Amino acid sequence: MFKQFSIDGGVTAPSGFYADGIHAGLKKNELLDMAFIYTPKVANIGSIFTSNRFQASPLRHFQKHNIKQTNFILINSRNANAMTGKKGIEDIETLFGHLSQKLPIINPVMSSTGVIGVYLPLEKLIAGAEKFDLNIKNGDRAAQAIMTTDAYKKEIAIRVELEDGRTYSVGGMAKGAGMINPAMATMLAFITTDLEISTDELNRLLRKHSRTTFNAISVDGDTSTNDTVFAIANGEAGFYDEVSFDSTLEMVMKYLALQIVADGEGAKKLVSFHVRGAKSDNDAEKIAKTLGDSLLIKTALFGEDPNWGRIAMGIGASGVEVSEETLTIAYEDVKVFENGLNLFNREIEEKAYAIMRRKEFTIYCYLGLGNGEFKSYACDLGYEYVKINADYRT
Amino acid sequence: MFKQFSIDGGVTAPSGFYADGIHAGLKKNELLDMAFIYTPKVANIGSIFTSNRFQASPLRHFQKHNIKQTNFILINSRNANAMTGKKGIEDIETLFGHLSQKLPIINPVMSSTGVIGVYLPLEKLIAGAEKFDLNIKNGDRAAQAIMTTDAYKKEIAIRVELEDGRTYSVGGMAKGAGMINPAMATMLAFITTDLEISTDELNRLLRKHSRTTFNAISVDGDTSTNDTVFAIANGEAGFYDEVSFDSTLEMVMKYLALQIVADGEGAKKLVSFHVRGAKSDNDAEKIAKTLGDSLLIKTALFGEDPNWGRIAMGIGASGVEVSEETLTIAYEDVKVFENGLNLFNREIEEKAYAIMRRKEFTIYCYLGLGNGEFKSYACDLGYEYVKINADYRT
Numbered sequence: 001m002f003k004q005f006s007i008d009g010g011v012t013a014p015s016g017f018y019a020d021g022i023h024a025g026l027k028k029n030e031l032l033d034m035a036f037i038y039t040p041k042v043a044n045i046g047s048i049f050t051s052n053r054f055q056a057s058p059l060r061h062f063q064k065h066n067i068k069q070t071n072f073i074l075i076n077s078r079n080a081n082a083m084t085g086k087k088g089i090e091d092i093e094t095l096f097g098h099l100s101q102k103l104p105i106i107n108p109v110m111s112s113t114g115v116i117g118v119y120l121p122l123e124k125l126i127a128g129a130e131k132f133d134l135n136i137k138n139g140d141r142a143a144q145a146i147m148t149t150d151a152y153k154k155e156i157a158i159r160v161e162l163e164d165g166r167t168y169s170v171g172g173m174a175k176g177a178g179m180i181n182p183a184m185a186t187m188l189a190f191i192t193t194d195l196e197i198s199t200d201e202l203n204r205l206l207r208k209h210s211r212t213t214f215n216a217i218s219v220d221g222d223t224s225t226n227d228t229v230f231a232i233a234n235g236e237a238g239f240y241d242e243v244s245f246d247s248t249l250e251m252v253m254k255y256l257a258l259q260i261v262a263d264g265e266g267a268k269k270l271v272s273f274h275v276r277g278a279k280s281d282n283d284a285e286k287i288a289k290t291l292g293d294s295l296l297i298k299t300a301l302f303g304e305d306p307n308w309g310r311i312a313m314g315i316g317a318s319g320v321e322v323s324e325e326t327l328t329i330a331y332e333d334v335k336v337f338e339n340g341l342n343l344f345n346r347e348i349e350e351k352a353y354a355i356m357r358r359k360e361f362t363i364y365c366y367l368g369l370g371n372g373e374f375k376s377y378a379c380d381l382g383y384e385y386v387k388i389n390a391d392y393r394t
Numbered sequence: 395m396f397k398q399f400s401i402d403g404g405v406t407a408p409s410g411f412y413a414d415g416i417h418a419g420l421k422k423n424e425l426l427d428m429a430f431i432y433t434p435k436v437a438n439i440g441s442i443f444t445s446n447r448f449q450a451s452p453l454r455h456f457q458k459h460n461i462k463q464t465n466f467i468l469i470n471s472r473n474a475n476a477m478t479g480k481k482g483i484e485d486i487e488t489l490f491g492h493l494s495q496k497l498p499i500i501n502p503v504m505s506s507t508g509v510i511g512v513y514l515p516l517e518k519l520i521a522g523a524e525k526f527d528l529n530i531k532n533g534d535r536a537a538q539a540i541m542t543t544d545a546y547k548k549e550i551a552i553r554v555e556l557e558d559g560r561t562y563s564v565g566g567m568a569k570g571a572g573m574i575n576p577a578m579a580t581m582l583a584f585i586t587t588d589l590e591i592s593t594d595e596l597n598r599l600l601r602k603h604s605r606t607t608f609n610a611i612s613v614d615g616d617t618s619t620n621d622t623v624f625a626i627a628n629g630e631a632g633f634y635d636e637v638s639f640d641s642t643l644e645m646v647m648k649y650l651a652l653q654i655v656a657d658g659e660g661a662k663k664l665v666s667f668h669v670r671g672a673k674s675d676n677d678a679e680k681i682a683k684t685l686g687d688s689l690l691i692k693t694a695l696f697g698e699d700p701n702w703g704r705i706a707m708g709i710g711a712s713g714v715e716v717s718e719e720t721l722t723i724a725y726e727d728v729k730v731f732e733n734g735l736n737l738f739n740r741e742i743e744e745k746a747y748a749i750m751r752r753k754e755f756t757i758y759c760y761l762g763l764g765n766g767e768f769k770s771y772a773c774d775l776g777y778e779y780v781k782i783n784a785d786y787r788t
Contacts, residue, residue, distance in 0.1 A: 027631055054710030083706050085718060085734045116703030117736045223711040252664055295689065303784030309510030312477050316448030317617040324477060330531055340479045342511045382784065383777055389690055390697030390776065 002244040010139025013157030013171040015236035020136040021145025024128025026078035032145035037073040043234035046202025049226035056111040057081040057088030068199040072105040082225040136179030143173040154259040174256040177313035196235035213253035215263040218292040266384020270278040272362040278372030283320040285374040290318035292378035296337040301380035306352030326368030331355040396638040404533025407551030407565040408588035409630035414530040415539025418522025418625040420472035431467040434780040437628035440596025444621035446780035451482030452504040462593040472508040476619040493784040535646040537567040548653040562631040566648040580618030590629035607647040611655040660778020666756040674764030679768040684712035686772035695774035700746030720762030
């Protein structure tokens, strides 16, 4: 088997990865707003991009150049470089043209988050990049620089020890506090490892685990133009161990995904919807996601109201085949509806209410129709969400 | 051709229709909470029910008895009779068993809205129904009795005059202030006419027009267990005129649908999303509905923020084939994005902001890809919505 240890360093924890965050003048008050990840040894890179039809320019630049290996990722906040047409891509090429005269970059990759529809401030970015010191290992500052409406930075690093004594690490950082927020575009995640992994294998595992991690969370049900997950492997460890990496990648992806939903705009709670006994995993997934997206359910979480009628409404609205007679709903271990019968009385309501007041809890839905199962993650939605999104540009 | 006149009377405007609302003790403070619609001449009835898989007991009772003709509809608020199993249907049968001993009812139909998961208070309903006077024509009181979180009653009546001098009327009332709200179950609409129309024809036209009326509105994107539209025709006019009825029914359905969305919980604005130039009407419908459902767009409407990036996000997120280069977005006649170019400057922003401050306006999206077109209707979403839905049961 293998052992996993939590360590410091974020994306710079694996051997041969460097990162830092600087202030390039995009944010006010000297806040960090631009970051890099660098590996002297060229790394394989896997990626997942948003399903939004209007993919932002950095995503189109990456696909245009069909990038499979890189040694440099440049990340900026405050400007999404989305809905910016051909000029959006040309700006990235111009920027990297300048940087390549100063920095030893190979197939550089860009990643942006911020306001939609505004061209990149090239001069600021070029001047900012001149401050980069590629010998710095400061994952903390990189994780800070990519924040937008995030309340806190999100990073993790895991050191893995195999039975035969070999070791490697996986690091990660992410930003995002709404599946999309305003014209501030969304969710970005960066995962590094010193394992030796092909681009195809990175892509396969990213897809495998995105279903139950990044794709299982919902803040507001909207889909950004910029959503991106990158995984890069520079091979410094000199080997690949599939079993432990599979497990560690899932751990890192789930940690970052839950950090994002817990930091949902204005959110105070992290709630899991665990659906079991569906006819198939796909059915369970549809129901769990409908529950996590429902505005009525999210406002009930905010109001700490154990209103199971809204859970039933969401299950029925999902479009999946369900049966009232075999349905059971529970808040943690407190059943409120069992095989078609309402169990609510004053005592049960008090118990359910006590659970609703927790910061984290699970709502279970047993459908009694098969073995399909899925777990989704959502936050509550209250006045703060409206405030952040109604007042954002003013 | 034909002429249409707005008249008083709501559902009692057509010949031979009676209705009233009474207080049966379901709501507090002597508020009206129970209503009937009665026609001495048995009428054909068409219906559309919710797509929610957990249909409430009144809907299942109607389908169990395969009702195609009736002379009596009983409506109550405060209790949805949903998630109540077999007992929910038996309760309706018990109730109508009692009423049939006092009232000349044939194939009676029930319609309920209110809290999910609670059995009907049969004694109150039976005692209440004893107060009914079937000779009263008071559409106003009926429309009041069916309200839940509605801020105002919703009714309409149209008198139609054909060229040859024949006349008939169409009346309607509805309730609903959220596609669903809490466990308060949703949207109910009742349409009456004295035309002679078969059940099949009523069903055909209800389906035809529901796509662009009741199904084109969104308050919060949730789907109730109780949504119902009934249309009943008692034939008192002695004829049928398809062309004018087709037009008048659409008018009545659109009026009631827009009244519901304008009364969206906490809403202050009624906004149309008019999508044109899609590859097909279906594509246009998907986009228009995605825009109407988007929380980020609804909070931007509330904040009166002409943030077109969110409109672009919604168009891209709809999953429909679109192109940035041929996309144009306008707030009424103010273009903000044209064929891939951001037109925003201080002057344009001021103009767009002035439109956002209106109570009603249209946002146009031209896709430039074909002739597909659809118009959806939505309200803004602000603090009041959260307050109503977070605090509802307390």
